[in-house]
Amino acid sequence: MPLWSWLTVALLLLVLFASLSASGALLAPLVGEAAGATDYLHELAHDGRHLLAVPCH
Known part of the structure; x- marks a missing residue:
């Protein structure tokens, strides 16, 4: 390949x-507490996480 x-x-x-x-755990070491407040990637993929049976609550 x-x-x-x-x-x-x-x-x-x-x-x-x-x-x-x-939520926020991946970016927290880089941007601190702002990772939780601006975690758009998690929110965008949230329904997909449920669809794939990934525990998130």
Whole structure:
């Protein structure tokens, strides 16, 4: 497989991990408490988390 396909797979896995991570927990070390207040990625993927049976409450 070409290198670009491996990089694409790695990027997609990283996005999947970020979407399924706990609310604010992934970005908290980088941006502090603002991660919880501005956690748009979690809210955007919230229904998908339920669809995939990922516990989040």
